[in-house]
Amino acid sequence: MPSSKARNRHGYEDVAVTVPFTVPYERHSPHSAHWFLARALAGLIGDAGIRKDEIDGLCASSFTLAPDTAVALTQHFGISPRWLDHVAVGGACGIVSLRRAARAVQSGDASIVACLAGDTNHADSFARTIADFSQFTRDAAYPYGAAGPNATFAFLTSYYMRAYGARREDFGKLCVAQRANALAVPHALFKRPLTLQEYMEARPIATPLHLFDCVMPCAGAEGFLVMTRQRAEELGLRYARILSTIERHNAYPDDPIQMRGGWAMDRDELYGLAGVTPADVDFFETYDDYPVMTCLQIEDLGFCGKGEAPEFVRHHSFTCEGDFPINTSGGQLSLGQAGAAGGFLGLVEAVRQLTDEPLGNAIADAKIGLVAGFGMINFDRGLSTGAALLARSGA
Amino acid sequence: MSASLPPCHRSHVALGLTSAAARGRFELQVCRDCARVQYPPREACSACLSVRLEWKIEAGHGELISETTLAHSYEPYFNDRLPWRVGLVRLDSGPIVMTHMDSACTGPPSRVLVGARLDEAGLGVLIAFPLEVSGDHDE
Numbered sequence: 144m145p146s147s148k149a150r151n152r153h154g155y156e157d158v159a160v161t162v163p164f165t166v167p168y169e170r171h172s173p174h175s176a177h178w179f180l181a182r183a184l185a186g187l188i189g190d191a192g193i194r195k196d197e198i199d200g201l202c203a204s205s206f207t208l209a210p211d212t213a214v215a216l217t218q219h220f221g222i223s224p225r226w227l228d229h230v231a232v233g234g235a236c237g238i239v240s241l242r243r244a245a246r247a248v249q250s251g252d253a254s255i256v257a258c259l260a261g262d263t264n265h266a267d268s269f270a271r272t273i274a275d276f277s278q279f280t281r282d283a284a285y286p287y288g289a290a291g292p293n294a295t296f297a298f299l300t301s302y303y304m305r306a307y308g309a310r311r312e313d314f315g316k317l318c319v320a321q322r323a324n325a326l327a328v329p330h331a332l333f334k335r336p337l338t339l340q341e342y343m344e345a346r347p348i349a350t351p352l353h354l355f356d357c358v359m360p361c362a363g364a365e366g367f368l369v370m371t372r373q374r375a376e377e378l379g380l381r382y383a384r385i386l387s388t389i390e391r392h393n394a395y396p397d398d399p400i401q402m403r404g405g406w407a408m409d410r411d412e413l414y415g416l417a418g419v420t421p422a423d424v425d426f427f428e429t430y431d432d433y434p435v436m437t438c439l440q441i442e443d444l445g446f447c448g449k450g451e452a453p454e455f456v457r458h459h460s461f462t463c464e465g466d467f468p469i470n471t472s473g474g475q476l477s478l479g480q481a482g483a484a485g486g487f488l489g490l491v492e493a494v495r496q497l498t499d500e501p502l503g504n505a506i507a508d509a510k511i512g513l514v515a516g517f518g519m520i521n522f523d524r525g526l527s528t529g530a531a532l533l534a535r536s537g538a
Numbered sequence: 539m540s541a542s543l544p545p546c547h548r549s550h551v552a553l554g555l556t557s558a559a560a561r562g563r564f565e566l567q568v569c570r571d572c573a574r575v576q577y578p579p580r581e582a583c584s585a586c587l588s589v590r591l592e593w594k595i596e597a598g599h600g601e602l603i604s605e606t607t608l609a610h611s612y613e614p615y616f617n618d619r620l621p622w623r624v625g626l627v628r629l630d631s632g633p634i635v636m637t638h639m640d641s642a643c644t645g646p647p648s649r650v651l652v653g654a655r656l657d658e659a660g661l662g663v664l665i666a667f668p669l670e671v672s673g674d675h676d677e
Binding site: 269270273274275278279281282283284285286287288289290291293294297298299301302305346347348349350351352396399400522523 | 544545547548549551552577578579580584603604605606607608609610611612613615616622624626628634635636637638646657661663664
């Protein structure tokens with residue numbers, strides 16, 4: 144059994160993930176990221192029924208907070224936490240924040256950790272973010288067409304289609320299902336159903352990617368609290384349990400193009416530590432910056448073999464009523480990508496599903512949810528991957 | 539046509555590419571200790587962490603492993619020139635490079651020859667050419 148036992152990793156039995164909170168998304172905002180993060184913190188405190196000074200741990204993620212980092216937020220928000228982390232792994236920030244916060248709570252270094260992720264979106268802020276995203280992108284990617292992640296994922300999608308026989312219709316099926324899920328969520332930026340025909344006929348962005356393969360950058364924030372189960376129960380809060388988590392950075396660096404992520408390296412540990420199998424997963428919140436990434440995650444997290452996701456997609460249905468529900472609130476592709484909040488979205492939605500408080504449609508009898516994160520396109524690939532298996536508190 | 543220029547920001551360490559391209563050469567960083575060829579440019583060898591890196595002539599032979607035609611860009615220079623082809627090339631010497639594409643290149647997978655040129659901003663950029671025009675090569 145699992146490498147997790149060999150490594151003697153501790154579990155998360157005494158930890159609760161609670162108070163899923165979303166600051167509604169807006170296409171553009173005149174406010175700074177601090178505004179969205181402040182709204183998220185206020186929402187967490189309000190929904191938890193606690194005082195601000197009971198937050199003694201703060202974990203924040205944002206792309207548009209510069210020149211500030213998490214520590215500046217303590218003065219903005221008038222809090223004096225005894226534990227602080229600034230998590231800068233992009234779309235993996237939700238999983239990584241959860242892991243950091245859970246260990247802080249277990250060790251007693253903090254009692255209640257507020258995990259926040261959010262960004263603003265001015266007319267030019269997304270372009271500025273990608274122009275100087277990293278040293279490697281500035282030197283070796285942006286000068287080549289200045290297309291940001293669209294170019295990287297166009298390379299990846301094109302290669303994947305050629306290698307494994309994926310068709311645009313396969314990606315379209317995922318996008319159409321997610322849009323159906325999003326229609327029940329009030330703050331979704333996309334409010335109309337999407338048909339496969341509309342998907343297929345959309346304008347090209349970076350071939351083979353077309354408009355509905357790409358997320359819409361927006362402003363917004365997401366947050367949750369991490370505390371002991373005992374504390375959550377004392378506060379009368381519904382919570383999800385953490386069965387297991389994984390995290391990996393710069394996996395498989397010698398692969399010429401990213402056809403697998405760190406999930407493939409660590410999935411045995413993920414399921415082994417949790418004592419469950421992929422068949423036990425009731426819903427899957429993938430990191431859906433582009434639909435090809437959902438295919439990679441379906442493969443790498445053990446639902447089918449490498450290269451088999453196109454066939455998997457053709458034989459399953461992905462709405463909340465389907466036999467393999469993904470991105471149950473619509474995902475980034477239909478809600479919008481509020482910067483780093485995109486790395487929290489799936490985790491926050493999973494906690495909502497497991498505590499019977501979804502903003503949109505509920506998954507019937509959902510006991511175990513899988514959440515994946517993926518972030519930081521440093522040059523030709525995403526560097527950070529993570530995943531968490533969460534469970535209903537009574538399950 | 540507007541007077542816009544290609545992106546003109548580079549890290550200091552990346553200017554070696556421009557310096558070589560200005561002399562008509564394609565050079566990449568090579569580790570003096572373990573001979574690893576590296577790209578994108580960096581301050582230390584990713585194989586052995588040596589900081590003894592030097593810019594050396596790169597043959598430029600490689601395989602185009604993927605490509606895209608951009609219909610959208612965040613920079614006016616490219617938006618004025620859409621559609622714009624860019625490619626991902628695995629050089630025979632090891633590194634993966636992103637390149638502009640000569641219009642005569644066929645799609646992936648195909649053999650290409652990568653060369654370094656100065657762009658309109660005066661900075662070195664990589665361009666993939668089809669093998670047939672190898673006379674265009676700098677060596």
